[in-house]
Amino acid sequence: MKSEKLKEFEYIFNPKAVAVIGASQTDDFTQAMMSTKMKDNLFLVNPNRKDLVGKKCYASILDIEDEIDYAVVAVPASLVPKLLSECIEKGVKAAHVFSAGFSETGLEERKRLENEVKEVAKGRIRLIGPNCMGIYCPKSGLSFVPDAPTEEGSVGVISQSGTFAEQFSTIGKMRNIRFSKTISYGNAIDLDCPDFLEYLADDPETKVIALYMEGARDGKRLKSELGKAARKKPVVALKGGVTKHGSRAASSHTGALAGSPETWRSLFKQAGVVQVDNFDELLDATLALSCSPLPSGKGVSIITNSGGFSVIETDSCVKAGLEVPEFGEGTMRELRKIVPTAGTSIGNPLDAWPIYYNTRSVSGTISDATKLVALDKNIHSLVVHFDELRYLSRVFGETLEGRLKELVDLMLNGCEYVRDEIGKPVMICVSLEAYSEDEEDRRYHLMVKKAFESKRFPVYSSLNASIKALFSLYRYRTRLR
């Protein structure tokens, strides 16, 4: 049985036909929807054009013969009231106002204009915005992100900021996040963050909710909806404007009121929401929550072929709030049998580079080491590190590609056992520098990344990111209690 909000919002996320008012050659909406399944139910409105991107262009939404249930209004702010009235006349059920230049400017006449829009819409049409990007829903093809995945996924995103929503979808795609719905809600003069929270909480297609907000009109309702949602599925939140200066910036960005950092921290905590510190942490935590089991404790083991970093990364784990305990004696004994002594470190972190080269013998492989470590009762989760391609390349020589595949198969074998049989989370780190221009190096790293992604492991380009994401899993777990 569907909840009220699910029924009510059906035409917002899954409209049958969409009009873009103020369509142009380059607007995000037209661009995006021309490559989704919405293409054939997309209608473009622009009085100055006969056609656009091979489609007929209407002078007014009223000229369209088909029924339209959803409109994107992308015209100068001053024209919004008039065009919105036309949408109402046409029988459109929900409109997304992309246009900026309202209360967020801080100017009195712009606030008045925003109120005018509100009055026009009240009780006649549901509004998303203004000053936002609207809705991206791969299932229906409604979209504002030309580069977003067309496949459906399980992550629901609610963002006050449009750029944020767009980048979350685009960069999320590179990090193997797939979305059920992304919502950019801007100045929220009608539908607001709590409405979308209520919807996503009940949405069976959404398994994890990622939230970016800069302020709230109704703190009480927000808290209540956050709490309700967090009892149903993981909610990760980033609050922009938590500092004094940030809050000033937020008020000029979306016109939102912002409380003190402490207020927000306690609000999220009480609601059972995992609060993160920045954009990357939000992506990284969302990825982990969308595909990993939760750790039953703080004990992490790091398995690496790059010992120089294991010390720093142990520090990072502990600073993050996790632990890197010693292995039990049995584990140590077993590990000693398979890892050579020189230049390695039998212990946690497991700096065991020689086993990364052992892809062809029956025992003493990275798979064996991974399983051994994960069976240790002090260890509740693993971070498995792929690095040092240059050394692997040196040792494997011309057979590099084949041997890497063998290595990755062994790593996967161990990691799948740990996740699927033992039920402990495994975070994968495939180290890659943003500015690296070594194309071969990039190609191999991406090959390894994708191998792990194809088995639904969360993969990160830095150990720090893996560790922080793991800590978010742990925090979610402890909040459930």
Added chain:
Amino acid sequence: MKSEKLKEFEYIFNPKAVAVIGASQTDDFTQAMMSTKMKDNLFLVNPNRKDLVGKKCYASILDIEDEIDYAVVAVPASLVPKLLSECIEKGVKAAHVFSAGFSETGLEERKRLENEVKEVAKGRIRLIGPNCMGIYCPKSGLSFVPDAPTEEGSVGVISQSGTFAEQFSTIGKMRNIRFSKTISYGNAIDLDCPDFLEYLADDPETKVIALYMEGARDGKRLKSELGKAARKKPVVALKGGVTKHGSRAASSHTGALAGSPETWRSLFKQAGVVQVDNFDELLDATLALSCSPLPSGKGVSIITNSGGFSVIETDSCVKAGLEVPEFGEGTMRELRKIVPTAGTSIGNPLDAWPIYYNTRSVSGTISDATKLVALDKNIHSLVVHFDELRYLSRVFGETLEGRLKELVDLMLNGCEYVRDEIGKPVMICVSLEAYSEDEEDRRYHLMVKKAFESKRFPVYSSLNASIKALFSLYRYRTRLR
């Protein structure tokens, strides 16, 4: 006039001839030095080979007719005492023992072996190591990093860990850091961190010292040398093993003793050293200190074309310890003349995306905005952000490459004025995702990155990294007082 250490260490950093004992087809030293100017003065020793990489291979160092002043010993640990004796007999002045398998294993017999090596060397030859990568010095061609820059630079690196030193040089290269000397000193049974600090402090080729250490034998001397060095040039340090678990990992990694986090924090602080938290921060701070003026206060302005992030990044600045103050009224008035109202935010951060498109009119460009902002008395430094290539590409269409060059010229014009005429630091952020596979996008971002690097600006792939590096500049500045 050269200091003692400079004279004494001349043969360590600038040896006339180098022997690699235990050379192989794939060892780092042979690989690296075959492509530096050391090539012709490189001698390979391996009793099992007649030749290697096109060079004659000697059975023993004693068979070499030329004088050898520096040897790399890369043989199994148990053979080190014998081969070191031969080095002494040959008249070698300094040896770097690459071999691992000594005290860092925690095994008693290995500690005894390390002591034996120490006894053999004492008073007869200077030792670097064991269990380390030794020296990389582009000026002489001595090297252990096959991918390191061959050009000389101004950054001196001292690292206990070999992997760390190697990665710092390799990844540093991608981030436009160039080195005077990199030293990996490992178990330090003879030459230790303070010796190298003393040397780099006086080395006229080194302008910034980056330090990674896991522990120290002689804390008093370390503190004294850190203080002396930091009075002469910036010293940035990362201490591995600051947490309880990290310290356990450190002791098994290089056999070093580690103090409490508080001890280290206070030691660095008293010495005037800028302490950072991880590998990336060390690289990022080192880059900034190697090429930027210092900010005279905490006031930062962020100029961006990606407003959705300016709020979060303002928070990041404030959390880091900086400030994002409001502009003075005069600045606001002038900015309003050149930045359109809708969807922008006249204020700090300056979310002024339309001016990024204005590459062809005489006024109201990004150059004008940058200068205006930097002249504000509340602003002591700038972070200039290049992002949203997709939008730029949409607007510029086929003229993208040319227009980007115009945009970058304008940005450079403004930034150079700010740095060189006003004397305020400018950090550049060219956002790029490690896992991005959009080759055109990568190419344009790298083009922009290199344009800024060619004018010696510090460039970072994330705003967070730029902000943290800026804060390191600020911390160094305040420590000088």
